[in-house]
Each structure stands twice: as structure tokens, then as C-alpha cells.
Amino acid sequence: xxxxxxxxxxxxxxxxxxxxxxxxxxxxxxxxxxxxxxxxxxxxxxxxxxxxxxxxxxxxxxxxxxxxxxxxxxxxxxxxxxxxxxxxxxxxxxxxxxxxxxxxxxxxxxxxxxxxxxxxxxxxxxxxxxxxxxxxxxxxxxxxxxxxxxxxxxxxxxxxxxxxxxxxxxxxxxxxxxxxxxxxxxxx
Amino acid sequence: xxxxxxxxxxxxxxxxxxxxxxxxxxxxxxxxxxxxxxxxxxxxxxxxxxxxxxxxxxxxxxxxxxxxxxxxxxxxxxxxxxxxxxxxxxxxxxxxxxxxxxxxxxxxxxxxxxxxxxxxxxxxxxxxxxxxxxxxxxxxxxxxxxxxxxxxxxxxxxxxxxxxxxxxxxxxxxxxxxxxxxxxxxxxxxxxxxxxxxxxxxxxxxxxxxxxxxxxxxxxxxxxxxxxxxxxxxxxxxxxxxxxxxxxxxxxxxxxxxxxxxxxxxxxxxxxxxxxxxxxxxxxxxxxxxxxxxxxxxxxxxxxxxxxxxxxxxxxxxxxxxxxxxxxxxxxxxxxxxxxxxxxxxxxxxxxxxxxxxxxxxxxxxxxxxxxxxxxxxxxxxxxxxxxxxxxxxxxxxxxxxxxxxxxxxxxxxxxxxxxxxxxxxxxxxxx
Numbered sequence: 001x002x003x004x005x006x007x008x009x010x011x012x013x014x015x016x017x018x019x020x021x022x023x024x025x026x027x028x029x030x031x032x033x034x035x036x037x038x039x040x041x042x043x044x045x046x047x048x049x050x051x052x053x054x055x056x057x058x059x060x061x062x063x064x065x066x067x068x069x070x071x072x073x074x075x076x077x078x079x080x081x082x083x084x085x086x087x088x089x090x091x092x093x094x095x096x097x098x099x100x101x102x103x104x105x106x107x108x109x110x111x112x113x114x115x116x117x118x119x120x121x122x123x124x125x126x127x128x129x130x131x132x133x134x135x136x137x138x139x140x141x142x143x144x145x146x147x148x149x150x151x152x153x154x155x156x157x158x159x160x161x162x163x164x165x166x167x168x169x170x171x172x173x174x175x176x177x178x179x180x181x182x183x184x185x186x187x188x
Numbered sequence: 189x190x191x192x193x194x195x196x197x198x199x200x201x202x203x204x205x206x207x208x209x210x211x212x213x214x215x216x217x218x219x220x221x222x223x224x225x226x227x228x229x230x231x232x233x234x235x236x237x238x239x240x241x242x243x244x245x246x247x248x249x250x251x252x253x254x255x256x257x258x259x260x261x262x263x264x265x266x267x268x269x270x271x272x273x274x275x276x277x278x279x280x281x282x283x284x285x286x287x288x289x290x291x292x293x294x295x296x297x298x299x300x301x302x303x304x305x306x307x308x309x310x311x312x313x314x315x316x317x318x319x320x321x322x323x324x325x326x327x328x329x330x331x332x333x334x335x336x337x338x339x340x341x342x343x344x345x346x347x348x349x350x351x352x353x354x355x356x357x358x359x360x361x362x363x364x365x366x367x368x369x370x371x372x373x374x375x376x377x378x379x380x381x382x383x384x385x386x387x388x389x390x391x392x393x394x395x396x397x398x399x400x401x402x403x404x405x406x407x408x409x410x411x412x413x414x415x416x417x418x419x420x421x422x423x424x425x426x427x428x429x430x431x432x433x434x435x436x437x438x439x440x441x442x443x444x445x446x447x448x449x450x451x452x453x454x455x456x457x458x459x460x461x462x463x464x465x466x467x468x469x470x471x472x473x474x475x476x477x478x479x480x481x482x483x484x485x486x487x488x489x490x491x492x493x494x495x496x497x498x499x500x501x502x503x504x505x506x507x508x509x510x511x512x513x514x515x516x517x518x519x520x521x522x523x524x525x526x527x528x529x530x531x532x533x534x535x536x537x538x539x540x541x542x543x544x545x546x547x548x549x550x551x552x553x554x555x556x557x558x559x560x561x562x563x564x565x566x567x568x569x570x571x572x573x574x575x576x577x578x579x580x581x582x583x584x585x586x587x588x589x590x591x592x593x594x595x596x597x598x599x600x601x602x603x604x605x606x607x608x609x610x611x612x613x614x615x616x617x618x619x620x
Contacts (some may be wrong), residue, residue, distance in 0.1 A: 080346070086328055135314060142317035143325050 042092040043076040043181065044085055046099040046133065051164040052107075052157025055100035055174050058166065059153070062178035074185060082133040086140060094149040096181065099133060100170070104158030108169030110177055115150035116141070153177060191215060209594060210440065211575070216583060221575045223568055223598070225441040236558040241267050241353060241527065241549050248545075248560070249347045254297070256347045257290040257338070258538030259560070261412060262545040267353045269532025270549055273525050278518035279355040280412075281511050286341050286348070287411040287536075288508035292375070293334025293345075294539035295459075295497045295504070298602045299382060300327020303494050306596040307389040323385065326378050330501070333368070333375045337508065340364045355522035365515050372512060376505040380477055383498030387481035394578060394597075395488040399453060400461035401566075403537050409469045409503055410462060412536050417465050418448075418455070419486055426535045429544050435561060446566040454569035457541030458601060459496035460487060471506035474499045490574060490600040497539075497602075527553025538563050540602050564603045571598055 045060025047053050056079075063076040077088055082099075089095065101111070115137055131139065133152070140146035155173050157166075166174075193213040212220040232251055236244060248263040249256035261283060268275065275283075300323060301313030310316035317324040335345035340360050342348020350357050403414035404423070416424045416432075424432055434452070435444035448455045463470070464486040467478065478485075478499055487496070533546035541563030548557035574597055582593040 087332055139314045139317055139324070142314060143321040143328075145325075 040072065040092050041074045041094045041096065041185065042088060043074070043096045043098065044079050044088065045076070046079045046082055046084075046097065048080065050162050051159040052155075052166050052170045053100050053160050054166045055155035055157055055170050056098040058171065058174035059098040059155070059178045059181070062175060063182060066178070066182055081131075082136040083131050085136055086145065089140060089145045089147065092147045094151075095147050096151045096153065097133065098153045098155065098177065100157040100160075101154040102158070102160065103156045106156035107158045107167055108173035109156040110173055111154040111156070113152045113154075115146070115152060117152065153181075192219075209575075209591070209598075211579065211594075213583075216580065218576055218579050221572050221579070222440040223572050223575075225443040225568070233558040233560055236547075236555045239555050241271075241547070241553045241555055244547070244555060244558075245351045245353065246347075246349060249349075249351075251560070251562070252538075253346050254294050255290055255538045255540065257286050257342070257351075258536055258543050259545075259562075260348070260351050261287070262534050262536045262543050262560075263547070264351060264353050265412065265534030265536065266532045266545040266547050267549070269534055270530040270547055271353070271525050271528065271532070272530070273354055273523050275355060275523055276518060276520060278516075279521070279523070281515075282341065282356060282359070282518070284408075284411055285508055285511045286338065286351070288504040288511075289334045289337030289341065291334070291411075291500055291504040291539050292508070293331045293338065294602075295501045296327050296330035296334060296382075298539075299386065299494055299497050299501065300324055300330075302602070303497075303599055304386070304389070306599060307391070307491075307494075323382075326382060330375055330378060330382070333371050333505075336368060336371070340368065352522050354525055355518075355520070357522065359517045359521040360515075362515055362517055365512050369509065369512050372505055372509050376473065376502065376509060379498065379501040379505050380473065383477050383495065383502055384481060386495050386498045387483065389494070391489060391491040392596075393489075394491065394581070396490070396574065396577060398461075398488050398490075398570075399448065399455040400464050400486070401448070401455045401457050402461040402465045402542055403535055404465050405469070407469075409466050409471070409500075409507070410537050413534070416535060416542070419461070419464055426533055426544070429533065429535060430546070430559075433544075433561070433566070435565065441568065443565045443568060444561075445569045446561060447569055454573045455566065456490075456570045457563050457566045458493060459500050459539070459541075460490065460493040461541065462537060463487070463496040463499055470499060471503040473506050474502040477502055490597065493600045493602075527551065531557070540564060541566060564601075567601045567603060571601055571603070 043060055043063055045056035045058070047055060047057035060076045060078050067074060067076060075088075077084075079085060085095075085097070103109075137146060137150065155170060155177065157170050159167060191214070208224045210220070210222040210224055211218065232248065236247060239247065244263045244267060245260040249260040251259045304320075304323070305311065305313050305316040308316055308320070310319075313324060338345045338348055341350065341356075343350040398419065400419040401416060403410035404417040405414035416426060416429055433446055433448055435446050436452075438445050446455075447453055463478075467475070467485045470478065481495070483492075483495055483499070527549065529549060529551045531546065531548040533544065535542055535544045537543070543563055544559075544561040546557070546559040547555055550556050575594060578597050579590070579594070583590055
């Protein structure tokens with residue numbers, strides 16, 4: 001496997017097959033507006049301040065901006081580490097995770113997996129104290145915290161140097177994804 | 189001709205350190221054991237030279253993501269020694285509270301997710317969670333408490349930024365700390381449950397005549413200061429640390445190895461050493477639980493270090509609660525000082541064991557010298573020595589099984605080169 005195709009948080013592109021074709025600028029995302037749908041949604045953007053690794057944060061921040069008042073059915077949070085998720089899952093019925101993946105040839109492309117995504121490659125965590133996203137989802141499953149519906153959105157990135165700005169294409173993709181997610185959420 | 193076997197562990201993978209294990213046998217005789225650390229040197233000591241002393245706590249915190257407090261607080265204490273700064277009792281209590289947070293998050297994670305799986309037959313904490321969801325949930329919740337405390341007191345859970353030479357940049361608000369009390373009351377009971385559960389695990393029958401070293405303080409369980417004591421009965425002032433404890437470079441490791449005395453003997457630092465040397469200064473509940481579970485000291489079985497961590501988890505909760513319940517924001521959060529030339533050293537207790545720092549600064553307040561001795565480098569030679577003794581008991585033709593047993597022993601030290609899952613890749617070269 002090419003190490004370059006790995007998110008800092010353990011999300012692997014490589015040989016992975018995404019469940020739904022979500023790349024491209026006019027893809028059909030899986031979220032559709034479902035009025036009357038019950039339960040609580042949580043959107044988690046995983047990221048860091050480093051270049052395109054901000055992608056997850058950008059999506060969640062944009063949704064937070066649109067969410068002008070607190071909602072009982074939708075929450076958006078920014079995570080520095082996938083394990084932050086474990087603290088936020090209570091009463092969540094639908095989890096949406098947004099993270100970047102490292103693939104300069106797919107800059108700004110979006111990929112979507114539905115958990116459990118058996119074809120996502122499990123990788124060894126790079127640290128005993130830092131669990132990758134897939135490890136965290138496995139752990140959440142095993143301790144009974146994971147909601148029944150989990151989607152993982154990955155945004156292709158190409159530069160992850162410390163403290164750099166995200167690529168314009170990644171910014172665009174994040175805006176697009178945030179808009180699509182927002183449009184897909186049921187309205188009161 | 190006697191057959192030579194080489195047991196090579198290619199990669200011990202983790203962010204905090206990268207290493208492997210190399211064992212050379214002739215027949216069943218162990219010729220050599222090397223804990224090979226090949227992580228590129230991070231050169232923190234050189235990085236600090238020429239920096240303003242105010243920058244040191246934030247830079248040293250970056251050495252470790254799981255025990256940044258120990259690094260930054262050791263540097264702060266050493267720099268305060270260099271500058272002759274005396275802090276107030278209020279600041280000192282807040283610093284101990286910060287240590288409690290770090291011990292809680294570090295010990296809770298190691299005990300529940302990294303080490304317990306070894307005793308219960310699982311490859312990882314994630315696998316163990318299927319059959320022990322309550323225990324793993326408990327561990328995650330305890331870890332979260334530690335992180336919350338670091339956030340309130342240190343500004344953020346990882347690499348706190350509120351620690352300053354002379355005190356804190358900002359004292360926490362009383363409401364922010366007292367809000368933690370209900371969780372910590374639950375956590376204290378949960379830590380007791382954890383420790384009682386740990387005591388029921390089956391431990392290998394393996395004891396050694398260890399030279400265990402930790403800080404000892406006459407009035408309190410050691411976290412942030414004390415004398416350096418050994419279970420052999422010797423005691424040193426921290427200022428004499430470098431006369432007794434030496435670091436050297438060995439070819440198979442980019443981490444310096446520590447040894448003690450003229451014999452260059454290995455020694456053991458960490459929770460087991462601390463409990464052995466400070467049992468009577470554990471908090472009342474931790475002492476009671478130690479008695480109830482029949483934890484005898486001195487304990488010389490490294491596998492039982494997991495119980496020592498449990499006892500320290502109880503202690504950290506109990507001391508934290510005491511501070512949280514009586515906290516009033518100090519009138520002075522940071523002692524003012526004027527930079528001047530000087531040198532100072534300090535030793536504190538990281539979750540993994542004793543940590544030593546020494547600095548020299550000039551009149552402009554710039555660092556001219558830095559020396560940092562982390563716990564893992566002190567335990568490295570001890571781990572190799574343990575493996576030499578342990579291997580004959582576990583050695584079989586099944587190299588993967590042998591490697592797993594070695595991993596378990598290495599993990600007793602919670603080193604920054606261990607990993608909760610498979611961190612040993614084993615290859616065997618057979619000659620002839």
C-alpha cells in the first residue's frame with residue numbers, strides 16, 4: 001500500500017472501495033431530505049490546522065455556521081482525534097464523519113462509505129495512545145456506543161504541511177459537501 | 189554444531205517511539221537481547237538552546253502526547269530552581285492537580301486498553317471490548333476525566349499551554365473546577381472497582397531482585413518533587429542525580445540508555461517502584477484497597493505493575509477531589525521574576541516513572557544547556573535484562589508465541605515504544 005494515500009487519522013484510500021460513487025463535482029450523495037425522520041444526527045469533522053487536513057473541520061464549521069440556533073436533532077463538532085467521537089455518541093442515531101484522505105491526484109474529490117465498511121482497509125494504529133478512525137469505530141461498535149447509521153465522508157487532499165492553508169479545490173469540496181449534507185437534513 | 193537462532197522483531201510501532209527486539213540464541217542459550225530503538229533522534233535538547241526560558245514548558249510538552257505535563261512541569265521546576273523562584277502553596281496544589289489529571293488519563297488508558305488484554309487473552313483492547321464492554325467503557329470514562337481536568341487547568345487536554353515558569357498564565361475559575369467533582373466522585377469509586385478487578389487477573393510467576401528507583405517525599409505521594417530513593421536503601425538529593433545515574437549511547441538504540449553507579453547497573457522506574465517506596469503515603473482509599481486485595485510490598489513481579497497503576501489511579505482521584513473541593517483561585521497565579529544566569533535541575537514522576545531535567549540559562553534568560561532524561565530510557569536496559577531472564581522460561585519453537593510473551597513483559601513498563609496491538613513482527617533466522 002502506498003503510504004501517501006493515508007489520512008493522518010487512519011483513513012485509507014489505497015485499495016479501498018467506496019460504497020457509493022461520491023467523487024466528482026456533481027455526485028449524488030446518499031443523504032436525502034427525510035421529513036419526519038426522528039433521532040439525533042451528529043456531524044463530526046476530524047482534522048488539524050495543517051493544510052488539507054482541515055477538510056473535516058471546514059465541513060463541520062460550515063454546518064455549524066448554518067445551524068444558527070441549537071438543535072435537538074443535529075449537532076456538528078470538530079475533532080482533533082477520532083477518539084473524540086467516543087465521548088459524543090450518546091443518543092446519536094445517525095453519525096456522519098468527515099475526514100480528509102491523502103491523494104494528490106484526487107484533490108477535492110469526495111468519497112463515501114457506509115459503516116460497517118468491510119472493504120475499508122484496517123491499518124495498524126501508529127500509536128498505542130492514538131486510535132485511528134476505523135479503530136475507534138470498531139471500538140465504539142464493541143462497547144455498544146455506535147449508532148446504527150454511520151457514514152464516512154472523505155475529502156481528497158494533497159498538502160498537509162504544518163500550518164498551511166487548505167488547497168482551493170479542497171475548500172470548494174468542503175463547501176459542496178456541507179451544502180449537500182445540509183440540504184439532505186430534514187427540516188422542522 | 190550448535191544451531192544459532194536469531195529472533196528479530198522488526199518494528200515496534202508507535203508515534204512516541206519506534207523500535208524492535210533482537211534476540212540471538214545458540215541452542216537454547218541466550219547470547220544477546222537488544223531492545224532496538226530506531227526512531228530518529230528528536231533533538232529536543234539542542235532545539236531548546238538559544239530559546240527564551242519562557243518557551244521551554246510549551247516545547248518540552250511536545251515531547252510526549254500522553255504525558256506532556258511531566259515534561260513541562262519538570263522543565264518548569266528546573267528553571268525555577270535555576271532562577272531561585274519559590275512558588276506559593278496554592279500554585280503547588282494546582283500543579284499537583286495537573287499531575288493527577290495526567291496520571292488519571294494515562295493510567296486509565298494503559299490499564300484498560302493496553303495492558304489488561306494481555307492477561308485476558310486478547311490481541312487488543314478493541315477485541316477485549318466485545319467481552320468486557322463495561323470495563324472498557326469504564327476505562328474510557330476515566331480517561332476522559334483526566335483529559336477534562338487537563339483542559340480546565342492546562343487549557344487543552346493534549347500539550348497543555350497554561351503552565352508557566354513561576355506558576356500558571358491563568359488560574360482556573362472555581363466553578364470550572366468544582367463542576368468536575370461529581371464525575372471525580374464517580375471516578376474514585378470506579379478506580380477502586382478497576383483495581384479490585386485487576387487484582388483478580390492471573391500473573392506470571394516472575395520476580396526479580398530489582399533495584400527500583402523513585403522520588404520519595406516525606407509528606408506526600410511523589411509527583412512533583414522529592415529525593416531520589418532506591419529500594420536498595422540509597423537516597424540522593426536530586427542535584428546529585430547525574431553523579432549516580434548515567435546515560436550512554438548503545439549502537440542498537442537512538443535513545444540513550446541509563447544505568448546506575450560504577451557497575452552501570454540497570455534499574456526500574458515507574459508505578460511499581462513508586463508504590464514500593466511510598467506505599468504509606470498513598471491516599472487512604474488506595475492504602476485500604478492495597479490491603480484489601482493483599483497487595484504485598486515490596487512487589488518484585490513486573491506484571492503486577494498493572495495493580496500499582498490501579499492504586500495510583502485511586503490516589504490521583506482522591507487527591508484531585510481533595511484539591512477540587514477546597515479550591516479557591518489564588519490571588520497570585522504566577523510569581524514574577526527577573527531572568528538571570530543560573531542553572532537548576534528537577535525530577536518529577538511521569539506516569540511511566542522518574543523524569544529528570546537540568547537547564548542552564550544566561551542573563552538574558554536564554555537557555556544555554558538542556559538535559560532531559562525520560563523514564564523510558566531509564567527502563568530500557570532493565571527491560572533487556574528482564575527479557576534475558578524471562579526468555580528461557582517462555583522460549584519455544586513457536587517464535588510468534590515467544591514474541592507475544594516478550595511483548596507482554598515489555599508492556600509492563602508502559603514504554604513509549606509499546607503498542608496495544610501487535611507491535612512485534614517476528615522473524616527467525618536459523619543457521620545450518
